Amino acid sequence: MNSPKKPAISRNNNRMDSFLRDLEPFFHRIPVIYVDVGAHRGDTFLELLGSGLNVNRAHLIEPNPKSFAALRDAVDQSSMSGKAVCYNMAAAAALGTVHLRDAGKMSQVIPDPGAAKGRPNAAQGEVFEVEA
Numbered sequence: 001m002n003s004p005k006k007p008a009i010s011r012n013n014n015r016m017d018s019f020l021r022d023l024e025p026f027f028h029r030i031p032v033i034y035v036d037v038g039a040h041r042g043d044t045f046l047e048l049l050g051s052g053l054n055v056n057r058a059h060l061i062e063p064n065p066k067s068f069a070a071l072r073d074a075v076d077q078s079s080m081s082g083k084a085v086c087y088n089m090a091a092a093a094a095l096g097t098v099h100l101r102d103a104g105k106m107s108q109v110i111p112d113p114g115a116a117k118g119r120p121n122a123a124q125g126e127v128f129e130v131e132a
Contacts, residue, residue, distance in 0.1 A: 016044065016047055020047070020048065020051040023053065024051065024052060027053055027054070029054055030054060031054050031055075031056035032053055032054060032055050032056060033056055033057045033058070033059070034055050034057070034058040035058070035059045035060075035061075036059070036060050037061045038062065038063075038107075039060035039061060039062045039071050040062060040067050040105055041070040041071055041074060042071045042078075043074075045060060045074070045075070045078075045084070046074060046078060049080060055083075056083065057085075058080055058083065059085050059087065060075065060084060060086045060087065061086075061090075062087070062088065063088065063100055063107055063128075064102055064107045065088065065130075067107075068086065068088040072086050088130065089131050089132060090131070090132040091132065094132070095132060096132055097130070097131060097132065098130055099113035099127060099128070099129050100128055100130060101125045101127050102125035102126045102127075102128065104125075108125070110127060113127065
């Protein structure tokens, strides 16, 4: 008697692929709620969807407005468009407003936004404000 075949995770060799291969036996066919703080453009989320894990819902948090727009597009075009919620906000220890600088794949917290306002340029990245 043949046992049911598990979905194969055929991915390139990288750390995320190894991580997903390690997780898959523990979560095989179990619905997962995925939370990503700093989801950027959704690359990790999309990789998770292609892994074979049963992603039931997703909550994706991204403070950078440029990255958030790309994240939202990625989610809208995915199979999870009705089950994933995107939040354009920052995660912080307290409610309030956070000032951040666009630093490519990451956003850098600006502790003194007044000092940063006089020096915005392409090399430093755009400063923006977001709710936390």
